[in-house]
Amino acid sequence: MSAIEKSPWLIHYDASSCNGCDIEVLACLTPMYDAERFGCIVTGDPKQADIFLITGSVNNLNIPVVKNIYEQMPEPKAVVAIGACAYSGGVFAECYNVQGGVAKVIPVDVYVPGCAAKPESILDGVVRAAQILAEKKKAMRKARRAARHAESPAQEAAK
Numbered sequence: 508m509s510a511i512e513k514s515p516w517l518i519h520y521d522a523s524s525c526n527g528c529d530i531e532v533l534a535c536l537t538p539m540y541d542a543e544r545f546g547c548i549v550t551g552d553p554k555q556a557d558i559f560l561i562t563g564s565v566n567n568l569n570i571p572v573v574k575n576i577y578e579q580m581p582e583p584k585a586v587v588a589i590g591a592c593a594y595s596g597g598v599f600a601e602c603y604n605v606q607g608g609v610a611k612v613i614p615v616d617v618y619v620p621g622c623a624a625k626p627e628s629i630l631d632g633v634v635r636a637a638q639i640l641a642e643k644k645k646a647m648r649k650a651r652r653a654a655r656h657a658e659s660p661a662q663e664a665a666k
């Protein structure tokens with residue numbers, strides 16, 4: 508059974524900016540670019556999501572929303588920041604309420620360049636995020652096994 512892996516579930520959020528990158532993300536999720544062919548499923552529920560696709564810059568209003576989505580996602584998880592705005596604030600970096608890129612608020616695993624980011628690059632980012640997710644799952648399993656082995660002598664001594 509351990510050979511069977513769960514499909515990575517994707518959630519997407521447009522933090523702010525011009526929405527151009529978010530439209531490209533939506534294009535990736537349609538049959539035209541077909542992100543599902545990589546075994547992904549789209550969800551609107553952060554509690555079921557493994558990969559967070561985020562576009563746009565973070566600002567005073569959306570920071571709590573970005574944090575809320577991220578914190579509701581179970582471990583392990585991966586974040587893909589899509590487009591120049593998600594990287595640094597992009598052309599909106601100097602706006603009065605913009606705080607910068609997504610990494611100001613949550614850890615980012617993959618950056619997808621572009622303004623707007625191309626669907627092919629976004630798909631690349633999703634595939635990379637799925638690989639990172641698999642690596643994180645493996646590391647978590649290893650850490651759990653190590654913790655179990657470390658517990659055993661102590662439990663033995665307590666008997």
Ligand code: SF4
Binds near residue numbers: 590623
């Ligand atoms: S990176 Fe460019 S296309 Fe994407 S949201 Fe920002 S301004 Fe729009």
